[in-house]
Amino acid sequence: MNQITTALTIAGTDPTGGAGIQADLKTFQEREVYGMSVVTSIVAQNTLGVDAIYNLPVSFIEKQLHAVFNDIEPDAVKTGMIATIEMMEMLADFLKDKSVDYVIDPVMVAKSGHALMEEPSRKVIRDMLVPLATVVTPNIPEAEILVDFKIDNIDDAKRAAKVIVNELGAKAAVVKGGHLSGEAIDVLYDKQDFHYYKSARTETKHTHGTGCTFSAVITAELAKGKSIAKAVTIGKKFITDAIQYSLGVGKGNGPTNHWGYRLKGLPNQVKGREE
């Protein structure tokens, strides 16, 4: 009998360990969930930017999915970087009859500005994958692409979250307010209520992989059976600490600190930290 909680990330890689699959697995581990991964694209990148992307053949991504599901059925799944329409079509077909919770981080562009999803795929993720999702976690630019209107304030963000649920078919949506001016408020809509998640803004350039990490926490908590609202609460706390205690590694926009929550309340003693 398998009592261990398991989660699977389907995403691209970051060999410097701050984003993508690597960030997801570190996060699953910190949340005490057994982490598994299916690689979609191998990305030659670091904290300075993306150099090159190698998309795995769709048939090979599918083979990895079968390898996982035929052996260790995950309690929850997340997708991050899915570069092409063909990958999305295969994933939609694969996931449509699975009853696992499914979190979509609709990754479109890296912090450096490099496209991680081909332009035509943006509408396909909306039409084929969003309807299958338990939670979708767009930032403002991603939400704008999904809903096709401009988001300038919290009311627009609320409207976008509602559209993602009521019109695009996800069970819930968190629109992350980090790109709005003023207070950073994330808005969750879960078909019944709006929930608001606020945190003080930390002035830092070390935010590489924040979206991956946040959505990985949500995935881990849904895998344990937590409610969507509770999973997002835990995700928000985790990422706030991970940003606050960022490590200062790398020459560019460095990663967050996946064990930052353990340092809460302590003076910053992490080697290399600048702020």
Ligand code: PXL
């Ligand atoms: O955080 C978005 C993201 C997702 N997946 C991969 C990435 C990034 C951002 O850099 O590199 C592989």
